[in-house]
Amino acid sequence: YKKIDTIDENLKPKLQQAVLELPGISTEITSSFITLMDALKLRDIATGKLLKKLFLDLLISLEKFPGLDSIKEKIDSFYIKIKNISNDIILTPQEQDDLAEKLYLIFKEFKNKLNL
Numbered sequence: 001y002k003k004i005d006t007i008d009e010n011l012k013p014k015l016q017q018a019v020l021e022l023p024g025i026s027t028e029i030t031s032s033f034i035t036l037m038d039a040l041k042l043r044d045i046a047t048g049k050l051l052k053k054l055f056l057d058l059l060i061s062l063e064k065f066p067g068l069d070s071i072k073e074k075i076d077s078f079y080i081k082i083k084n085i086s087n088d089i090i091l092t093p094q095e096q097d098d099l100a101e102k103l104y105l106i107f108k109e110f111k112n113k114l115n116l
Contacts, residue, residue, distance in 0.1 A: 025064045026114055032058035033107040040091075040100040049087035055079040068113065074106050 036054040039046050059079060062072045078099065085091075091099070 022065065025061060028061040029058070029065060029110060030107075032061050033103065033110070037100045037103050037107070040096040040103070043093060043096065044090070046090055046096055047087060048082065048085040048089045051082045051085075051091075052079075052087075055082055068110070071106055071110055071113075078102070 032054070036051075036058060039050060039054055055075065055078065059072065059075055062068050062075060
């Protein structure tokens, strides 16, 4: 067994840059979660078109952060359902509340992963 003490010099700048970007990406993800949950709580604006955009923004942010595969899968499953509704359709208040609660649980899972 041989311990690797150095990182390939070609990879070092990329790794340093990636590590420096993680706090910004986690802020993007947090903001996307909160914006999406807020939109669901504002009854009249949560149209299919807006929800599709907000879910897509969240998925794009999640894709940039390593180790969030299970969270991405959960969000993607919601996005697939939302993607199939008409742009002008507004979810019922109960559907909005249910989705917001599920998103909040996933958001807490994300925050717990950051604290590990």
